[in-house]
Amino acid sequence: MGNVLIFVEANPDGSLRKATLNAITAGQQLAKATGGEVHAVALAKDAGALANAVKAHGVKVVHAGSGPHFEHYVAEDFAPAVAALATTLKAEWVGAAATSIGRDLLPRVAAKLKAAMASEIMSVTGSGADVAVTRPMWAGAAIATVKLSSPVKCFTVRATEFALAEASGGGEVQPFTPAAPEKPLTKFVGFKEVKSARPALTEARVVVSGGRGTKGDFGPIEGLADELHAAVGASRAVCDAGWQPNDLQVGQTGKVVAPQLYIAAGISGAIQHVAGMKGSKTIVAVNKDPDAPIFQVADYGLVADLFKALPELQAAIKAAK
Ligand SMILES: Cc1cc2nc3c(=O)[nH]c(=O)nc-3n(C[C@H](O)[C@H](O)[C@H](O)COP(=O)(O)OP(=O)(O)OC[C@H]3O[C@@H](n4cnc5c(N)ncnc54)[C@H](O)[C@@H]3O)c2cc1C
Structure with missing residues (x-):
C-alpha cells in the first residue's frame, strides 16, 4: 500500500496556495496506482484554517501541525516535521507543488528520509511495483520516465500538468504536535511582497x-x-x-x-x-x-x-x- 503525503503550502497571508490542489491530484494518481491513501500535512502557527481549506479536496486526512515556529516558512523548521510525519504514517510517497517553497523543502525531506527524489513530475504511469513518473529534462527538450527504487520516494509536481483537485467532501483534519526544532540554524527576518493589481503570473488565465x-x-x-x-x-x-x-x-x-x-x-x-x-x-x-x-x-x-x-x-x- 503506497500511502501518499502531500505538503499543504500557504500563501504569505496564510491562505491556501492553489498549486497545492494540483499536487493533491498528482498524489491521488499515485495513490490509485499503488493502492494507497492520500494524506496531507499543513504546518502553520495555527494550522486549523489551512488544513480545513484542503480537507474536502479528495484527501483522507489532513494532519494539522501548529506551533509558533511555523508562522513563516523556514526550511530547517518545516523539513524535520514533514519527514517525521511521513515516517509515522509509513508514507511511501511524499510530495509538494514545485513552487519555490516546494523546491526548497522536498530535497531536504528526501535527504532526511534517505529517499530518491523526482522533481517537477508531469504524469504518473504504470501501477503497483511498476509505477513511474515523467519529468522534463534539458529544458523540456526531453521527457524522462523515472522509476524510483528507494522504499520512500519524494517528488515535486509541475502544477500546470495536473488539474486542480476538486472539492468532493469527506476528508478529516487531525491535529498533531510536531517536535520543535532543537537548534534553529535559520531565522525568519522579514518578507517583502511586490504588490500588483494584476493577477499572479502562475495563476493568470x-x-x-x-x-x-x-x-x-x-x-x-x-x-x-x-x-x-x-x-x-x-x-x-x-x-x-x-x-x-x-x-x-x-x-x-x-x-x-x-x-x-x-x-x-x-x-x-x-x-x-x-x-x-x-x-x-x-x-x-x-x-x-x-x-x-x-x-x-x-x-x-x-x-x-x-x-x-x-x-x-x-x-x-x-x-x-
Ligand atoms: C541556462 C539558460 C537558462 C535560460 N533561461 C531562460 C528563461 O528562463 N527564460 C527566458 O526567456 N530565457 C532564458 N534563457 C535565455 C534564452 O536563451 C534567450 O537568450 C532569451 O530568451 C532571449 O530573449 P528574447 O527572446 O527577449 O530576446 P531575443 O532573442 O533577442 O529576441 C528578440 C526578438 O524580438 C523581435 N523584435 C525586435 N524588435 C521587434 C519589434 N519592434 N516588434 C516585434 N518583434 C521585434 C526580434 O525579431 C527577436 O525575435 C536562458 C538561457 C540559458 C543559457
Whole structure:
C-alpha cells in the first residue's frame, strides 16, 4: 500500500496556495496506482484554517501541525516535521507543488528520509511495483520516465500538468504536535511582497509577455495586459537587462505558466523561454522576424512591429467590449 503525503503550502497571508490542489491530484494518481491513501500535512502557527481549506479536496486526512515556529516558512523548521510525519504514517510517497517553497523543502525531506527524489513530475504511469513518473529534462527538450527504487520516494509536481483537485467532501483534519526544532540554524527576518493589481503570473488565465524587442518599453505590453485583465511576463533578456523585475521571467530558469492565452511580443522563442510557456492553451506571437522560432510553437502568429500591432489589438478589444 503506497500511502501518499502531500505538503499543504500557504500563501504569505496564510491562505491556501492553489498549486497545492494540483499536487493533491498528482498524489491521488499515485495513490490509485499503488493502492494507497492520500494524506496531507499543513504546518502553520495555527494550522486549523489551512488544513480545513484542503480537507474536502479528495484527501483522507489532513494532519494539522501548529506551533509558533511555523508562522513563516523556514526550511530547517518545516523539513524535520514533514519527514517525521511521513515516517509515522509509513508514507511511501511524499510530495509538494514545485513552487519555490516546494523546491526548497522536498530535497531536504528526501535527504532526511534517505529517499530518491523526482522533481517537477508531469504524469504518473504504470501501477503497483511498476509505477513511474515523467519529468522534463534539458529544458523540456526531453521527457524522462523515472522509476524510483528507494522504499520512500519524494517528488515535486509541475502544477500546470495536473488539474486542480476538486472539492468532493469527506476528508478529516487531525491535529498533531510536531517536535520543535532543537537548534534553529535559520531565522525568519522579514518578507517583502511586490504588490500588483494584476493577477499572479502562475495563476493568470491570460499572460502578455514582452522580450528584447520591446527595447525596455513595456507600455504596449502593459496596455494590452490591462485591457485583458492579464498578468505581465518577460523573457530573461528583459530581466537580465533590468528592464523588468526577475519575478516576471518566464522559462526554464523563471516561472512555468500554462494560461488559456499566452501572448509573446518581441520574444524570439529560445528553447529556454518556450520551456516555461509551451503548455499554454493558445499561444499568440507578435514578432517582426518571420523566421523567429516562436512561430513554431504559436497557434496564431503575426509578423508585425509590436509597437504598432499591440496598441491596435488593445483598441480593437476595447471597441469589441
Ligand atoms: C541556462 C539558460 C537558462 C535560460 N533561461 C531562460 C528563461 O528562463 N527564460 C527566458 O526567456 N530565457 C532564458 N534563457 C535565455 C534564452 O536563451 C534567450 O537568450 C532569451 O530568451 C532571449 O530573449 P528574447 O527572446 O527577449 O530576446 P531575443 O532573442 O533577442 O529576441 C528578440 C526578438 O524580438 C523581435 N523584435 C525586435 N524588435 C521587434 C519589434 N519592434 N516588434 C516585434 N518583434 C521585434 C526580434 O525579431 C527577436 O525575435 C536562458 C538561457 C540559458 C543559457
